[in-house]
Amino acid sequence: MCGIVGYIGKRDVAPLLLEGLQRLEYRGYDSAGLVITGKPAAGKTSATLKMVKAKGRVRDLEARVPKRFAGTTGIAHTRWATHGAPSDENAHPHMDPEGKVAIVHNGIIDNADELRTKLVSDGVVFLSETDTEVVTHLIARSQAPTLEEKVRQAVRTIEGTYGIAVMHADFPDRIVVARNGSPVVLGIGEKEMFVASDVAALVSHTRQVVTLDDGEMATLKADDFRTYTTEGSRTSATPTTVEWEAESYDMGGHDTYMHKEISEQADAVDRVLRGRIDDRFSTVHLGGLNLDAREARGVRRVKILGCGTSYHAGLIGAQLIEELARIPADAEPASEFRYRNPVVDPDTLYVAVSQSGETYDVLAAVQELKRKGARVLGVVNVVGSAIARETDGGVYVHAGPEVCVVSTKCFTNTVVSFALLALHLGRIRDLSVADGKRIIEGLRKLPAQISEILATEDDIAKLAQEYAGANSMMFIGRVRGYPVALEASLKLKEISYIHAEAYPASELKHGPLALIEPALPTVAIVPDDELLEKNRAALEEIKARSGPILAVAHAPQEKADHTIVVPKNETELDSILMGIPLQLLAYHTALALGRDIDKPRNLAKSVTVE
Numbered sequence: 001m002c003g004i005v006g007y008i009g010k011r012d013v014a015p016l017l018l019e020g021l022q023r024l025e026y027r028g029y030d031s032a033g034l035v036i037t038g039k040p041a042a043g044k045t046s047a048t049l050k051m052v053k054a055k056g057r058v059r060d061l062e063a064r065v066p067k068r069f070a071g072t073t074g075i076a077h078t079r080w081a082t083h084g085a086p087s088d089e090n091a092h093p094h095m096d097p098e099g100k101v102a103i104v105h106n107g108i109i110d111n112a113d114e115l116r117t118k119l120v121s122d123g124v125v126f127l128s129e130t131d132t133e134v135v136t137h138l139i140a141r142s143q144a145p146t147l148e149e150k151v152r153q154a155v156r157t158i159e160g161t162y163g164i165a166v167m168h169a170d171f172p173d174r175i176v177v178a179r180n181g182s183p184v185v186l187g188i189g190e191k192e193m194f195v196a197s198d199v200a201a202l203v204s205h206t207r208q209v210v211t212l213d214d215g216e217m218a219t220l221k222a223d224d225f226r227t228y229t230t231e232g233s234r235t236s237a238t239p240t241t242v243e244w245e246a247e248s249y250d251m252g253g254h255d256t257y258m259h260k261e262i263s264e265q266a267d268a269v270d271r272v273l274r275g276r277i278d279d280r281f282s283t284v285h286l287g288g289l290n291l292d293a294r295e296a297r298g299v300r301r302v303k304i305l306g307c308g309t310s311y312h313a314g315l316i317g318a319q320l321i322e323e324l325a326r327i328p329a330d331a332e333p334a335s336e337f338r339y340r341n342p343v344v345d346p347d348t349l350y351v352a353v354s355q356s357g358e359t360y361d362v363l364a365a366v367q368e369l370k371r372k373g374a375r376v377l378g379v380v381n382v383v384g385s386a387i388a389r390e391t392d393g394g395v396y397v398h399a400g401p402e403v404c405v406v407s408t409k410c411f412t413n414t415v416v417s418f419a420l421l422a423l424h425l426g427r428i429r430d431l432s433v434a435d436g437k438r439i440i441e442g443l444r445k446l447p448a449q450i451s452e453i454l455a456t457e458d459d460i461a462k463l464a465q466e467y468a469g470a471n472s473m474m475f476i477g478r479v480r481g482y483p484v485a486l487e488a489s490l491k492l493k494e495i496s497y498i499h500a501e502a503y504p505a506s507e508l509k510h511g512p513l514a515l516i517e518p519a520l521p522t523v524a525i526v527p528d529d530e531l532l533e534k535n536r537a538a539l540e541e542i543k544a545r546s547g548p549i550l551a552v553a554h555a556p557q558e559k560a561d562h563t564i565v566v567p568k569n570e571t572e573l574d575s576i577l578m579g580i581p582l583q584l585l586a587y588h589t590a591l592a593l594g595r596d597i598d599k600p601r602n603l604a605k606s607v608t609v610e
């Protein structure tokens with residue numbers, strides 16, 4: 001979704017805003033803009049707001065910023081269009097005709113049409129098609145004496161989600177921000193303040209941050225800030241320290257963030273295991289779980305909720321919990337769950353999965369569950385994110401910042417986090433010491449085995465060249481392999497734009513086999529587990545119909561045209577490794593097709609709207 005950056009202090013603001021936008025461009029990238037101001041002229045109390053906007057990338061905006069563009073306060077925005085096509089007019093910030101008010105916004109205003117109609121009937125002339133512009137006019141037309149009150153009136157009038165930052169020419173000494181459903185983080189500097197929709201834009205300046213909650217606002221001045229509710233009562237803002245160094249947001253010598261993040265997986269898995277394994281009792285310690293052994297024994301079912309890749313990780317997590325802890329478990333897209341008026345069961349443990357911790361569909365599902373008294377854990381990457389703060393406890397996946405729109409290292413770390421959770425629950429119940437030891441040994445082997453797989457990248461790149469011409473691809477797997485097929489299919493389609501679908505291998509004969517022909521390659525997940533012969537039978541069915549096959553397996557498969565061999569781990573953990581070569585397959589296929597790997601069309605890294 002959109003990226004928001006703001007600064008107030010003594011430094012030249014335009015370069016700071018542009019650098020911040022570049023850090024956030026992965027969140028949304030079809031247009032961008034900024035507004036700055038300086039001190040009022042001598043004898044004046046009002047300042048002048050200066051704005052530049054551009055359709056396209058941040059570099060297109062940068063090209064339009066005048067050489068002499070001085071100011072020490074500003075807000076900026078990189079957009080992922082929801083209302084109104086990408087264009088200069090629809091780019092943020094949005095200003096009123098008098099140039100008094102400027103606002104940047106992330107989120108969706110549900111009652112924008114109704115408010116626009118009323119404002120137009122009052123004679124307001126709109127310059128854009130966006131929902132955001134409505135807020136600009138509400139603030140500009142407010143008669144309230146302070147900027148805080150003007151903004152409070154506006155946010156109490158709108159319905160929907162917002163993360164907004166507002167500047168006003170008559171109040172040049174401050175930026176007012178507000179949050180409801182879309183992230184807003186304050187960065188605390190030395191006699192300067194920052195605001196952003198993601199810590200990625202702040203960490204090169206400060207790691208002291210304050211994350212606003214829904215319904216919270218803040219006033220930023222050069223040497224001070226205060227937080228309060230939309231009703232006006234003060235709130236206590238406790239700064240936290242961002243875990244990740246600024247350097248970890250750099251590309252580190254790789255051509256793309258995706259390649260960097262795929263390559264980091266051995267270290268990332270090492271990080272998620274660190275300090276959590278208890279050899280004495282062949283189990284793991286999960287500090288932030290907030291679920292004691294007695295409560296864990298009372299869990300009768302586990303329901304995992306997530307979106308996209310996180311949902312796929314949840315599917316594997318559900319299998320791990322059933323296999324290791326023998327607790328009935330399943331995963332469901334969060335967006336489906338919240339709209340079917342779910343029966344919330346007090347003996348069910350709910351687990352929300354999210355890399356960003358800001359995905360609106362997941363956050364809304366968590367809030368609905370909490371409203372109904374459910375216990376909800378979070379398996380999240382971004383520390384202090386909305387979902388992490390909304391849940392009763394959980395497991396941080398410690399993947400480090402994941403900048404690429406498509407998730408790779410965080411998927412792997414999330415699945416490993418579920419393996420830890422499953423082991424923890426299993427050893428509280430009936431999982432034996434021997435099995436606990438076996439799983440721990442398997443977990444400890446993962447980093448080296450991941451490195452082994454990554455070392456075969458050149459071979460996988462060659463295969464990608466061969467398949468890059470396909471119009472569509474089929475991915476199949478069975479039981480543990482099926483979520484791997486789902487995730488690999490998503491990876492391919494979201495960065496190469498090749499249509500792909502995943503099917504349970506056993507379902508092929510119930511219809512999809514009709515698609516099999518020489519032009520349709522099938523990627524088959526064929527682990528050496530109790531289903532190996534069944535999977536080989538599926539390969540026979542495909543081969544008999546001249547379908548090309550790329551197998552991912554623990555040994556070459558006779559019926560496959562090519563096999564990517566991955567190292568064998570414990571059967572329960574094999575799916576963690578089998579997906580990694582298919583990340584590289586998607587990457588190199590997209591590369592061969594000249595796609596924009598880190599910013600695929602139509603997508604955004606964190607979907608903070610419905």
Ligand code: AGP
Pocket residue numbers: 307308309310311353354355356357358359362405406407408494603604605606607
């Ligand atoms: C990942 O490859 C996708 N871009 C997307 O499906 C993502 O996993 C999904 O939007 C959920 O994001 P989250 O993990 O931050 O909640």
